[in-house]
Amino acid sequence: DAGVIQSPRHEVTEMGQEVTLRCKLISGHNSLFWYRQTMMRGLELLIYFNNNVPIDDSGMPEDRFSAKMPNASFSTLKIQPSEPRDSAVYFCASSLGAGQGSPLHFGNGTRLTVT
């Protein structure tokens, strides 16, 4: 079975450029989570969706960040304009069911470097 698929695996870009990260959920899962991981702050939840609807975006750092789910199996996280402090590993994860008790399945992550 295919797991959560993220692309690209690595992204190096210059400050001010737009960055788009992509995620394909596991088939049948209906909850989607975007996390950011840094050495200083660990894994931070940015936003999560249930059935394509954003439920909690309180972790999105600022207006430069936006996330969408155009359909039930795909999501994008966009940073515009990017800044060096956005450098981190961005993980997408999906789970089955919107209720409690459903564990997350992670993609391999996108390692973003903004110079």
Add this chain to the structure above:
Amino acid sequence: RKEVEQDPGPFNVPEGATVAFNCTYSNSASQSFFWYRQDCRKEPKLLMSVYSSGNEDGRFTAQLNRASQYISLLIRDSKLSDSATYLCVVNTGGGNKLTFGTGTQLKVEL
């Protein structure tokens, strides 16, 4: 107070030792608890869920203490391959909002 707190370690233990990690959480209404394992430069992977009555999976035992608001992970007969960062995960909001602790690093040595 952080929503989910863990001792960052590292815990350096000899092969075959028993090691235990604790994780405290602040939201008394939390209902879902998990332990994840993360290897260097890899994604987190589910190790085990934590059930109210406690549960065991081979060498791993998870416990929940609701009164004191902490969960624990016990690893018996530790192996070199157990070296990793162990992340505590708790639902901290309504529904399925899952918050991770910063992780506890374990190093198992010969």
